Amino acid sequence: MAKKQFKAESKRLLDLMINSIYTHKEIFLRELISNASDAEDKLAYKSLTDDSMGVSRADLKITIVPDKEKRTLTVSDNGIGMTREDLESNLGTIAHSGSGQFKAGLAQDDKAAEDIDVIGQFGVGFYSAFMVADAVTVITRAWGSDEAWMWQSDGADGYTITACEKEHPGTDIIMHLKANADEENYDQYLETFKLQELIKKYSDYIRYPITMEVEDYRQKPKPADAGEDDKPEWETVKEWKTINSQIPLWQRQKSKVKPEEYNAFYKEKFGDWQDPLAVIHTSAEGAVTYKAMLYIPAQTPYDFYTREYQKGLQLYSSGVMIMDKCADLLPDCFRFVKGVVDSPDFSLNISREILQHDRQLKVIATALEKKIKSELLKMQKDDKEKYEKFWHAFGTQLKYGVVADYGAKKDLLQDLLLFWSSKENTYTTLAAYQDRMPEDQKFVYYACGEDPEKIAKLPQVERILDKGYEILYCTEDVDDFVMKALAELNGKQFKSVADEDALPQTEEEKKAAQEKAEAGKPVLEAVKEALGDQVKEVRISSILKSGACCLTADGPVSLEMEKYMNKVEGGQHMKADRVLELNADSAPFAALKKAVDTGDKDTVSKYAALLYDQALLLAGLPLEDPAGFAQMVSSLMV
Numbered sequence: 001m002a003k004k005q006f007k008a009e010s011k012r013l014l015d016l017m018i019n020s021i022y023t024h025k026e027i028f029l030r031e032l033i034s035n036a037s038d039a040e041d042k043l044a045y046k047s048l049t050d051d052s053m054g055v056s057r058a059d060l061k062i063t064i065v066p067d068k069e070k071r072t073l074t075v076s077d078n079g080i081g082m083t084r085e086d087l088e089s090n091l092g093t094i095a096h097s098g099s100g101q102f103k104a105g106l107a108q109d110d111k112a113a114e115d116i117d118v119i120g121q122f123g124v125g126f127y128s129a130f131m132v133a134d135a136v137t138v139i140t141r142a143w144g145s146d147e148a149w150m151w152q153s154d155g156a157d158g159y160t161i162t163a164c165e166k167e168h169p170g171t172d173i174i175m176h177l178k179a180n181a182d183e184e185n186y187d188q189y190l191e192t193f194k195l196q197e198l199i200k201k202y203s204d205y206i207r208y209p210i211t212m213e214v215e216d217y218r219q220k221p222k223p224a225d226a227g228e229d230d231k232p233e234w235e236t237v238k239e240w241k242t243i244n245s246q247i248p249l250w251q252r253q254k255s256k257v258k259p260e261e262y263n264a265f266y267k268e269k270f271g272d273w274q275d276p277l278a279v280i281h282t283s284a285e286g287a288v289t290y291k292a293m294l295y296i297p298a299q300t301p302y303d304f305y306t307r308e309y310q311k312g313l314q315l316y317s318s319g320v321m322i323m324d325k326c327a328d329l330l331p332d333c334f335r336f337v338k339g340v341v342d343s344p345d346f347s348l349n350i351s352r353e354i355l356q357h358d359r360q361l362k363v364i365a366t367a368l369e370k371k372i373k374s375e376l377l378k379m380q381k382d383d384k385e386k387y388e389k390f391w392h393a394f395g396t397q398l399k400y401g402v403v404a405d406y407g408a409k410k411d412l413l414q415d416l417l418l419f420w421s422s423k424e425n426t427y428t429t430l431a432a433y434q435d436r437m438p439e440d441q442k443f444v445y446y447a448c449g450e451d452p453e454k455i456a457k458l459p460q461v462e463r464i465l466d467k468g469y470e471i472l473y474c475t476e477d478v479d480d481f482v483m484k485a486l487a488e489l490n491g492k493q494f495k496s497v498a499d500e501d502a503l504p505q506t507e508e509e510k511k512a513a514q515e516k517a518e519a520g521k522p523v524l525e526a527v528k529e530a531l532g533d534q535v536k537e538v539r540i541s542s543i544l545k546s547g548a549c550c551l552t553a554d555g556p557v558s559l560e561m562e563k564y565m566n567k568v569e570g571g572q573h574m575k576a577d578r579v580l581e582l583n584a585d586s587a588p589f590a591a592l593k594k595a596v597d598t599g600d601k602d603t604v605s606k607y608a609a610l611l612y613d614q615a616l617l618l619a620g621l622p623l624e625d626p627a628g629f630a631q632m633v634s635s636l637m638v
């Protein structure tokens, strides 16, 4: 049976093409500039393979001319141009890409092809002009031909091709802009400032100059005979300017870029007024070819912890901006990193707004994650002050990273963490802590509280410090979760100083503790009765040395978790199972015992409340009845 060709309703197809592919109408300019760049590239390639042409790359340029009176916008190039047949097959056939064909025809080992970077591949970009224009005229003359042709279309009723005049080879695309409408202001595409903005946004790194006549308002030069009281005069001057930067910094050799250039690029592109702390300029070839330039900012962006902050790297493909913030390239823990990634290997979807496959992205994201970590480790090693600055800005983010997704990134982040050291009185890494650990020390100790000074005075900290062991002072709400997520450091378990077994006990110590607990039982029962449900248990403490009391928690929820969860917006109001620990060797305990022995219930309940309130204060928890506490303390004075 004879095979039949699919038929296509070309009018409908064009309509789909124009109205359904792109999210933003403004990208028409990106598409036409990319086509112009391809035309220049093809000519540059041809001249490399044919010396007789006498074309210099330096003469190739793209020109943008808005004309408010005629309501047209023209994009011109002096590239390869099109013959009548080219017009038929390229602009008369939807989804036929002359550029794609050109690229496919290049041999793998073609040296001349190394220096060109053709963008077009789908054969649809040109028609995006009809999103903003109700008619498009193309005037073109192919290189080496003395005939010029005019292609005209209103996008709906087909097109015409007629002979015309054109002095030089190349192509002019003339868009007759639509009348302003509610849904779009088409006038804006006639304003040089808007056109400049769009060129900078999407086509800044097109390798050929994109020129436009722009207005500049400036002071007139002072006449030579101007007197003292001569007032400066201003004038508006029109001049042709190259709008695009052309060679992106990341395409240049690392050794040739000055630090000031890196910093200026960062500040302009990412709107920061401070220099970044570090730049990572890297490239790879192989499974996926890419170049990346990443920055570590010096300060926390004002909206960093709000919903408005969007992480991501800017994505370019062959110098054309594809996506402003590609989130998949950065793990959440490094969401503070800014930068750009450029790869000719991205498999773009037809609108060039998203990528078809994320395989390449995954490969790049994994490589960049490693790069960011090693850059931070280098900073940690070489410049402690700088690293601490980084830590102040983004340390909390790294800690959240440790806790997130059930600790999936904890191995990546562990070496980057800093904690306050009781011994060094400054920040320490976990590795440095471990290096200082005496051999007999079984655990990595940490204590949570408001600030290092206050933590150092906590009663439960004393006995660990007395042993000569170092403690990591944790001052952030998330710290307790971090320690639980990390669980261990090269085989040594993390241990809160508030844990009963924080100091391993000898058999003798255990026996002595049991005896004390037995002897103290009547006191403990009396205090528990006085406090009721406020505490789950009252026990003789084995973690206190000179302090009279402290509060700890039994079960999976620690006091730190309770505090944290209560602060989190929408968080569950978790309550830890509170345990009041009393020091059997302290004077207040002796006073309590006396009251129990003499059956003075009033005093017992007063002392119990006092001890409980003190324990709450030490733990940084709010008192349930502050006025009652104040009254009670005052009553002791009279």
Ligand SMILES: Nc1ncnc2c1ncn2[C@@H]1O[C@H](COP(=O)(O)OP(=O)(O)OP(=O)(O)O)[C@@H](O)[C@H]1O
Pocket (backbone or CB within 6 Å): 031, 034, 035, 036, 039, 077, 079, 080, 081, 082, 090, 091, 096, 097, 098, 099, 100, 119, 120, 121, 122, 123, 124, 125, 126, 127, 171
């Ligand atoms: N300024 C130009 N000079 C020379 N040829 C051009 C020009 N503009 C378009 N063409 C030809 O028309 C073809 C179709 O252009 P179109 O923009 O629709 O698709 P494309 O650029 O090939 O692919 P994509 O949809 O990926 O941009 C191009 O491949 C090219 O051969």
